[in-house]
Amino acid sequence: MKLNVNDFFSNTERAITTELRTPQDNFPEHSHDFQELIIVSQGSGTHVINDIPDSLEQNHVCFISPQDRHLFENVDNLYLSNILFRKDALSLPAGLNDYLPQGYSDHKGWHISNQAMQKVSHLIQTLDTEVHQPQRDSEWMAQALFQQLIVELHRGKLAPLEHASMDDKTLQVLDWIKANYHQEFTIGEVADQFQLSSRTLSRKIKQITHQSFNNYLHQVRINQAMQLLQYSDLSVTDIAFKVGYSDSNYFSTKFKKLMNKSPSEFR
Template sequence: MNGLKLQVSDYFLTDKNAVTVADRRPQPAFPQHSHEFDEIVFVWRGNGLHILNEVPYPITCGDLFYINARDRHGYESVNDLELDNVLYRRELLTLNVNWQDLLPGHASGTEARQYWRLSTPGMAILRQSVDALAQECMKSDALSLLLSETLFLQLALRTKRFRHAPDSPFISDAEQLDLLLMALRVNISAPFRLDDFCRQYGLNARTLRVMFKNHTGMGIHHYLRQLRLCKAMDLLRHGQQAIGDVASLCGFDDSNYFSVVFNQAYGLSPRQYRQRFQKVLSPG
């Protein structure tokens, strides 16, 4: 199914502009779609589900992902979600730099393009860069076109400097939110105990709960449950594991409890969900 495809003419000032910024503050739910261009997405606030090539992933402030024109993606279950889309036309970029290294392209796997985090100081700097680019790309004279691309290069370089994989150990202890999100995402099959986590890093559990709620709009265990259910959806769609094994891989010790939680979230049992998806994929 081809579905909705976003056109260059609807977003770029002229056919000569290589870069533009689409302000999505707030970002509403948006159906899955593709583009005639590539984009970088910066998530500044709130939370939601990002569906990339049929795979759901919970996103919140500090998340960063790269979308290629061939991808299909959309947003569901949004809650105070605020982001900026930096749209670019790779074929019009003229500066002599290794754009593929800075902007993961079609040959890069999904993890290289979606699963990135930004530190809190990095977010502040990058937001200023995005705002400066947004102003310049609304002009179409030759000098502004070159300056827009230069600002875009600066943004791409800074993004690479401040981004890190969600399971990277190379994070300052002061970045409490990043440490917590890393711990939640790196191994969702294992039990998570906030008190043990805070003891390990010398953090205050109550303060961390409040900080997480203020920044993401949801509680820690609610977010962890979303991570686990999204992983379960992926396994049920694309894997052949037994339901009990899916439950275990997603951090549910009891497969019956997993079925109850899944049914409450999606209105279907895990088995029914798998069967419905397989029917959708079957020919005819």
């Protein structure tokens, strides 16, 4: 499915528009001829970009370029703010281009702090009002608000651990899990590393992702396994070891529980 500028922008002179999904339903794979920033305010779901699945939760931000394909599935009360823009039509001050994502990174986006999210939410509400006004000055106001938005998204990335709030530490844990899913660790070890109690971390992860610590870890590992099953010649056993499972039978059991098919059937 190819989504076009004419389907979403009120006229060809507009550089920015918004699509607020409250909630976002499952949506099939598509691409579009404009850029998009996706900002998650609540809920959870799976976001598959170029066949690579990633878990979405609150305060998650990601960038989609016209070269990307993506879809949403397994959504659970997922609230998204989609900021659609035409980069070639933007009027940006010198240097501000550096704040715009240049492509889809290996980290599949980033999290912002709760404090930054409050500022971003206010900007999005105002931006959503301006982009749907017909006056010419609303376009300039929208561009000014968009500039503020991309700066807030850039500098709102999570602070160093020693300055982070409890919620922000939990978001840092989720980022850490996505980077270290292949290792063996317990919730207690991770909680100690991020200066949280196991009970607090378990409760906060459940609150943010709607999953337990272990289920979230399994989801991240299975997401990585799906990519390897599609794009590598590794055996199922080797893939199990590579994504953090020491027992390939256990890996197959968890995979089938989440995907309703075995790793071999998925491949």
